[in-house]
Structures are given as structure tokens and as C-alpha cells.
Amino acid sequence: MKEKGLLIVLSGPSGVGKGTVRKAIFSQEETKFEYSISMTTRNPREGEIDGVDYFFKTREEFEELIRQGKLLEYAEFVGNYYGTPVDYVRQTLDNGNDVFLEIEVQGARQVREKFPEALFIFLAPPSLSELQNRLVTRGTEADDIIRGRMETARKEIEMMNLYDYIVENDKIENAVEKINSIVQAEHCRKDRIQQRYINMLEVE
Amino acid sequence: MKEKGLLIVLSGPSGVGKGTVRKAIFSQEETKFEYSISMTTRNPREGEIDGVDYFFKTREEFEELIRQGKLLEYAEFVGNYYGTPVDYVRQTLDNGNDVFLEIEVQGARQVREKFPEALFIFLAPPSLSELQNRLVTRGTEADDIIRGRMETARKEIEMMNLYDYIVENDKIENAVEKINSIVQAEHCRKDRIQQRYINMLEVE
Numbered sequence: 001m002k003e004k005g006l007l008i009v010l011s012g013p014s015g016v017g018k019g020t021v022r023k024a025i026f027s028q029e030e031t032k033f034e035y036s037i038s039m040t041t042r043n044p045r046e047g048e049i050d051g052v053d054y055f056f057k058t059r060e061e062f063e064e065l066i067r068q069g070k071l072l073e074y075a076e077f078v079g080n081y082y083g084t085p086v087d088y089v090r091q092t093l094d095n096g097n098d099v100f101l102e103i104e105v106q107g108a109r110q111v112r113e114k115f116p117e118a119l120f121i122f123l124a125p126p127s128l129s130e131l132q133n134r135l136v137t138r139g140t141e142a143d144d145i146i147r148g149r150m151e152t153a154r155k156e157i158e159m160m161n162l163y164d165y166i167v168e169n170d171k172i173e174n175a176v177e178k179i180n181s182i183v184q185a186e187h188c189r190k191d192r193i194q195q196r197y198i199n200m201l202e203v204e
Numbered sequence: 205m206k207e208k209g210l211l212i213v214l215s216g217p218s219g220v221g222k223g224t225v226r227k228a229i230f231s232q233e234e235t236k237f238e239y240s241i242s243m244t245t246r247n248p249r250e251g252e253i254d255g256v257d258y259f260f261k262t263r264e265e266f267e268e269l270i271r272q273g274k275l276l277e278y279a280e281f282v283g284n285y286y287g288t289p290v291d292y293v294r295q296t297l298d299n300g301n302d303v304f305l306e307i308e309v310q311g312a313r314q315v316r317e318k319f320p321e322a323l324f325i326f327l328a329p330p331s332l333s334e335l336q337n338r339l340v341t342r343g344t345e346a347d348d349i350i351r352g353r354m355e356t357a358r359k360e361i362e363m364m365n366l367y368d369y370i371v372e373n374d375k376i377e378n379a380v381e382k383i384n385s386i387v388q389a390e391h392c393r394k395d396r397i398q399q400r401y402i403n404m405l406e407v408e
Contacts, residue, residue, distance in 0.1 A: 122394070128401055150405065157401045165389065166397035178392055185369065185389035188382055190326070193370035197332055197361045201354065 003196060005098040006186055007089065007115050008033060010179070011108040012123030013156050017169045021123060022102040024176045033098035033183070036089055039071070042080035055085065073103060073110035083107075086114075098183065105159055112162055119186055121179060122163035126170045128153055207400060209302040210390055211293065211319050212237060214383070215312040216327035217360050221373045225327060226306040228380045237302035237387070240293055243275070246284035259289065277307060277314035287311075290318075302387065309363055316366055323390055325383060326367040330374045332357055 012018055025031055039055040041062050050056045057065070062081045065071055074083030084101055092099045101111065111118060127149070160166055167178045186192075216222055229235055243259040245266050254260045261269070266285045269275055278287030288305055296303045305315065315322060331353070364370055371382045390396075 121392075124397070124401075129404070153401070153405060157398060157405070160394055160398045160401075163394050165392040166394055167392055168397075178388060181385035181388040182392060184382060184385040188325075188369040188371055188386060190364055190367050190370055193328070193372075194361060194364045197328075197357070197364075200333070201357060201361070 002094070002096050003192075005033075005093040005096050006183065007093060007111075007118035008098060008100045008179075008183060009108050009111055009118050009120045010100065010102045010123060011105050011120070011163075012169075013105065013125060013159065016123045016125045017172070017175075018102050018123055021169060021172060021175050021179070022100070024172050025100070025179060028176070028180075033100045034092050036084055036092075036099050036101050038082055038103075039065070039074075039085055040080060040082045042082075057081075072101075072114060073107035075104055075106050077104075084111075109162060119182070120163040120165070121182060122160050122166045123175065124156065124160070124166050124168045126168055128156060129168065129170070206298070206300050207396075209237075209297040209300050210387065211297060211315075211322035212302060212304045212387060213312050213315055213322050213324045214304065214306045214327060215309050215324070215367075216373075217309065217329060217363065220327045220329045221376070221379075222306050222327055225373060225376060225379050225383070226304070228376050229304070229383060232380070232384075237304045238296050240288055240296075240303050240305050242286055242307075243269070243278075243289055244284060244286045246286075261285075276305075276318060277311035279308055279310050281308075288315075313366060323386070324367040324369070325386060326364050326370045327379065328360065328364070328370050328372045330372055332360060333372065333374070 010018055010022060022035070026035055037051065037053075037055060039057055039062065041057055041059045042054075044050065044054070044056050048054065059081070062074075062083070065083075065085070066074060070086055071083040072086040072089055074081055076082075082104075084103065084107070089099050089101075101107075103111070108120060112120065165182050167175050167182075169175045214222055214226060226239070230239055241255065241257075241259060243261055243266065245261055245263045248254065248258070248260050252258065263285070266278075266287070269287075269289070270278060274290055275287040276290040276293055278285055280286075286308075288307065288311070293303050293305075305311075307315070312324060316324065369386050371379050371386075373379045
């Protein structure tokens with residue numbers, strides 16, 4: 001039996017820099033995992049290539065794929081669908097390769113239901129840590145600004161419940177290094193490696 | 205409330221190279237964890253310094269410490285005691301620093317009982333993987349040699365049950381890199397970081 005790849009899900013609140021971190025990961029030569037290209041109904045922008053940046057589909061095609069259960073996760077933003085085709089993900093994992101998804105928080109929730117064993121990494125905004133400094137040096141900012149930030153922070157902390165790991169995006173290099181470590185560590189998990197040795201002995 | 209350090213336990217079958225890997229880890233400048241010095245009743249060897257290589261104790265002193273519950277783990281080998289003083293470990297963890305133990309398998313079992321939340325890393329001999337090649341190229345070695353190796357392999361695979369992670373010691377640099385990644389990943393675990401943010405908000 002072939003060992004399956006890991007499904008790695010990077011998510012986090014919008015604006016946290018998920019796309020930038022993902023691009024930095026895939027610009028490393030040593031990155032061994034496969035990036036799952038998203039599908040969308042929005043129009044291609046200047047320079048975007050179908051099958052490289054996105055799979056571009058019509059609304060009718062996309063809705064047909066939803067009906068057929070061909071999307072691992074999807075969401076609608078400002079009138080356009082975005083989603084992850086499930087077949088590519090399953091095939092790549094079955095071939096023993098890791099798949100990397102960079103998706104929105106609501107998409108991550110859908111993936112958790114279908115692939116509970118996937119690796120969920122939450123990219124946290126550095127504003128969360130910065131908030132502490134603001135809290136202790138009160139008086140420099142209006143109370144309602146602070147209150148608004150506290151409310152956002154509470155929601156973001158609540159979002160983390162779904163995830164296995166949290167990486168603060170204080171610097172892109174730090175975030176990339178931590179994500180690399182998390183993936184490498186997951187490959188060293190007892191259950192995974194012990195099973196590999198057991199399979200090996202059964203070769204006889 | 206101060207965040208506690210991680211207790212990192214490196215163990216594995218005797219002869220696997222635990223000491224060599226531990227020395228390589230502590231020769232890195234960036235290593236931030238503290239090495240817990242063992243206590244022993246054996247005589248110091250040429251050049252060994254009390255409090256650096258080991259804490260050297262008499263048999264009576266050691267047995268008194270056992271009675272007082274001052275050892276996190278201990279074992280007897282060829283007439284000498286070896287053990288880990290528990291106070292140093294607790295104090296270092298309470299100060300928020302990680303502690304690294306490199307101990308025998310039976311010691312690791314004792315630590316698991318007292319610190320179930322510690323991070324257990326099993327260093328696996330490359331002979332386990334090499335065994336597969338030997339199994340598929342049968343006939344070049346006597347059957348009873350193969351059988352003996354299979355038996356050892358089964359015991360080693362069984363030992364892994366207690367551990368969280370398994371690192372094959374194929375090359376020291378690889379093993380060190382994996383151990384570093386595992387420790388870094390553990391520091392990114394959701395429970396740990398989410399709690400940090402929650403504590404932060406409670407500053408107000």
C-alpha cells in the first residue's frame with residue numbers, strides 16, 4: 001500500500017498575507033509539495049493563465065461541479081465563485097505527494113469536515129501581538145478604536161479553534177520557515193513512520 | 205502566568221547514536237533549549253567534570269535521592285546508577301525554557317508517566333530501513349541472521365509506541381534538522397499559541 005501524501009491547509013483572516021506566504025513557499029526550490037490550483041468564475045486578469053493561476057470556468061460550469069460534488073470547498077465572494085477541485089487533490093495525495101491549499105477560513109471549515117486528518121495552519125496577523133502593546137500603553141488611542149480591535153482579535157482567536165498550528169505572519173521568512181518545519185515534523189509523526197516500518201517487515 | 209517550556213525527550217535503542225545527535229544539537233549556536241545534566245554513581249573518566257558531564261554521586265547519595273523522589277527517571281547499568289534530577293527540569297520549564305533529555309528507553313517510559321505532555325522523539329537506527337533491502341535480496345545472508353535482525357526490528361518498532369515522533373538517524377545532519385523542526389512545530393501548536401493570545405487579551 002502506497003503511503004498517502006499530506007494535505008496542508010493554510011488559511012487565516014483576509015488581509016493577513018496568505019497569498020504572499022504561499023508564493024514565498026513555492027519560490028523555494030526545495031519545496032516538495034504540490035499547489036492545488038483554485039477554480040473561479042471571475043474573469044482572468046491581465047497576464048493570468050488558465051490552469052496556472054486559476055482554472056477559469058463559467059458560472060454554469062461551476063454550479064454543475066458543485067452539484068456533482070467535485071469541489072472540496074468553495075465560497076462566493078463579490079458575485080464570483082472560488083473553489084478547490086477535489087479530484088486533483090485526491091489523486092495527488094494517493095500518489096504519495098503532499099498537497100498545499102491556500103484558502104479562506106470558510107473553505108478551511110469545509111475541508112476539515114471532508115479531510116479531518118489534514119494539517120491545518122492558521123496564519124495569524126501580527127496585529128494580534130501588537131494589540132498587547134497598545135493595551136498596556138492605553139490612553140494614546142481612543143477607547144472605541146481599542147474596543148474595535150479587541151473585538152476583531154477575539155473573533156480571530158476564536159477562528160483558531162479549527163486549526164492544528166498557528167503561525168504569526170510577523171515576517172514572511174519566519175512564517176515560511178515555521179510552515180516548512182511543521183510539514184517536516186508531521187512527516188516524522190509516530191503513526192506515519194511506524195506504519196512504514198511495519199509495512200516493510202511484511203514484505204517478507 | 206508564565207508560559208512553560210517544552211520537555212523534549214530524545215531516546216532510542218542503545219547504539220543508535222543518541223549521544224552523537226545530542227552533541228550535534230548543542231553545538232549549534234541557535235539551539236535555545238537547556239540540556240539536563242544526568243547524575244551517575246560511576247567514577248568520572250579522564251577529563252570529565254562534575255556538573256558539566258555528569259553530577260557524580262556516591263551510591264548512598266543516589267539511593268537517598270531516589271527515596272526522596274528527586275529523580276525524574278533512573279536506571280541501573282552494569283552496577284552503576286544513571287538518572288535525571290527532577291528539580292532542575294521543573295525549574296527550567298517553569299522559567300519558560302525548553303529542556304532536552306537524552307536518555308535510555310526505560311527512562312523515557314518513566315518520564316512519560318510523570319510528564320505525559322512532554323515531547324517524545326525516538327531515534328531509529330537506519331538498520332531498520334536497510335533491513336528491507338536485505339529482505340528483498342534474500343539468499344545472500346543466512347536465514348538465522350535475517351531472522352535475528354527481524355526479531356530486533358520487531359522489538360524496535362514495538363518500542364516506538366510510546367513516542368510522538370520518529371527520526372531515522374541515517375545522517376546526523378538530517379536527524380538534527382528534523383529534531384529542530386519538530387521542536388519548532390511544537391511551539392506553533394494551536395493550544396499553546398491560542399492560549400498566549402487569550403492571556404494577552406486578559407492584560408486589560
